[in-house]
Amino acid sequence: MKLSYFPGCTLKNHAKNFEDSALCSLAKLGVEVEELHRWNCCGTVFSLATDDLIHHLAPIRNLIRAKELNSDILMVLCAMCYNTLKRSNERMKNDQESLDIVNDLMYKEEVKYQGDVKILHMLEILRDELKFENIAQNVTKALKDLKVANYYGCYLIRPQEIGFDDPENPTIMEDLTSVLGATPVDFPYKTECCGAYLTVKKPDTVVERTHQILSSAQSMGADVVAVSCPLCAFNLDQRQKATVTKYPEFKHIPILYFTQLLAIALGCPEDSLRFDLHYIDPKPILKEKDLI
Amino acid sequence: MRINISRKTIRDPFVQKVEELSGQNLLACYQCGKCSAGCPAVDDMDILPNQIIRYAQLGLKDELLESRAIWVCASCMTCNVRCPKGINIAEVIEALRQLLLRKRKDHVEIKELTTAEKEDVPPIALISCFRKFTS
Numbered sequence: 001m002k003l004s005y006f007p008g009c010t011l012k013n014h015a016k017n018f019e020d021s022a023l024c025s026l027a028k029l030g031v032e033v034e035e036l037h038r039w040n041c042c043g044t045v046f047s048l049a050t051d052d053l054i055h056h057l058a059p060i061r062n063l064i065r066a067k068e069l070n071s072d073i074l075m076v077l078c079a080m081c082y083n084t085l086k087r088s089n090e091r092m093k094n095d096q097e098s099l100d101i102v103n104d105l106m107y108k109e110e111v112k113y114q115g116d117v118k119i120l121h122m123l124e125i126l127r128d129e130l131k132f133e134n135i136a137q138n139v140t141k142a143l144k145d146l147k148v149a150n151y152y153g154c155y156l157i158r159p160q161e162i163g164f165d166d167p168e169n170p171t172i173m174e175d176l177t178s179v180l181g182a183t184p185v186d187f188p189y190k191t192e193c194c195g196a197y198l199t200v201k202k203p204d205t206v207v208e209r210t211h212q213i214l215s216s217a218q219s220m221g222a223d224v225v226a227v228s229c230p231l232c233a234f235n236l237d238q239r240q241k242a243t244v245t246k247y248p249e250f251k252h253i254p255i256l257y258f259t260q261l262l263a264i265a266l267g268c269p270e271d272s273l274r275f276d277l278h279y280i281d282p283k284p285i286l287k288e289k290d291l292i
Numbered sequence: 293m294r295i296n297i298s299r300k301t302i303r304d305p306f307v308q309k310v311e312e313l314s315g316q317n318l319l320a321c322y323q324c325g326k327c328s329a330g331c332p333a334v335d336d337m338d339i340l341p342n343q344i345i346r347y348a349q350l351g352l353k354d355e356l357l358e359s360r361a362i363w364v365c366a367s368c369m370t371c372n373v374r375c376p377k378g379i380n381i382a383e384v385i386e387a388l389r390q391l392l393l394r395k396r397k398d399h400v401e402i403k404e405l406t407t408a409e410k411e412d413v414p415p416i417a418l419i420s421c422f423r424k425f426t427s
């Protein structure tokens with residue numbers, strides 16, 4: 001299986017642990033991945049105002065890059081990029097007039113976009129293309145005894161038209177966690193917003209949410225929390241620094257990308273996990289469980 | 293708080309502009325309050341999401357454009373997936389922000405961000421913050 005791949009900005013720096021662990025896992029599963037040659041930032045958020053067509057250029061330009069690779073399926077890892085690319089694509093597919101304007105604005109592109117690239121999140125590829133049961137057969141180190149709270153946040157599952165699971169009670173990450181041999185723990189805050197970009201000007205809001213979300217996961221017995229979005233990862237991991245200052249009784253908990261758990265289970269080397277990028281070090285708990 | 297409503301405010305072009313920018317039919321809302329019940333940001337809001345819709349129906353332009361609520365909404369879409377009338381509340385709030393941003397009334401001044409605010413923050417946070425809070 002061969003896929004074209006859009007990384008997005010943060011996977012090349014702060015979230016290199018996300019990218020490296022995903023690419024190593026996919027290679028172990030026999031998937032060939034080709035990164036788009038000349039991609040640009042997707043804009044991070046889908047343009048919600050009806051007349052704001054100019055902000056669709058960034059996502060759609062990336063889909064033109066996929067067409068240039070003769071690829072009709074584009075894989076995305078970051079939940080925000082996924083949401084932005086997918087929603088822009090849906091708008092263009094369903095609204096010929098907007099598509100014509102967007103193509104006109106990009107008149108220097110040789111390829112005219114026609115709405116025909118399919119955007120898939122890596123979780124969908126694991127579930128629907130590779131199939132969880134086949135992944136189970138490739139597990140060389142089952143994540144035995146590891147209790148994982150799976151945090152979805154907003155953009156993987158909302159709005160429901162683009163989400164690939166139930167917007168109120170998604171289970172795709174729990175299902176993957178089980179396949180890897182770990183124990184998923186359910187918790188009521190798994191789809192509650194972490195505060196996203198409010199982290200820049202209103203970090204206190206994010207501290208409140210981080211405290212709520214992580215305390216809830218801990219009360220259900222979680223050892224680690226798994227995420228799929230670099231902004232959630234930043235808020236839930238780095239903002240624990242300020243959370244402890246505000247709530248001294250709060251105990252740290254490591255945040256991992258679902259791809260890092262997958263990579264461990266598939267036997268990827270530790271340098272693909274890039275634990276140096278974490279604020280809360282996941283190594284002690286993983287060592288305790290004999291996983292690294 | 294005392295609020296005056298009149299035919300004049302209800303017919304203000306502001307109402308139509310909000311409907312246009314958001315693509316929503318404001319009068320579809322029957323004030324069940326489900327959007328506010330599930331909104332993670334209500335603690336910090338001066339006007340709750342269902343009130344935002346009601347105010348917009350009534351053309352209470354100043355109350356809406358001067359509210360703090362429109363800047364603490366993070367477009368998490370929880371209200372949208374729950375509204376029994378299919379109203380996209382997040383889009384209505386976006387329309388209100390846009391009305392200000394399009395007059396160059398930025399909510400975040402990039403030049404004034406402190407080192408502490410920028411330090412260690414990943415590109416995904418800064419770019420989304422600028423996309424939402426600047427023109």
Ligand code: SF4
Nearest residue numbers: 321323324325327375
């Ligand atoms: S959930 Fe929908 S119908 Fe109910 S108050 Fe909110 S916008 Fe109105």
Ligand code: SF4
Nearest residue numbers: 331365367368369371
């Ligand atoms: S989109 Fe905004 S108003 Fe709606 S639930 Fe989320 S924060 Fe609240």
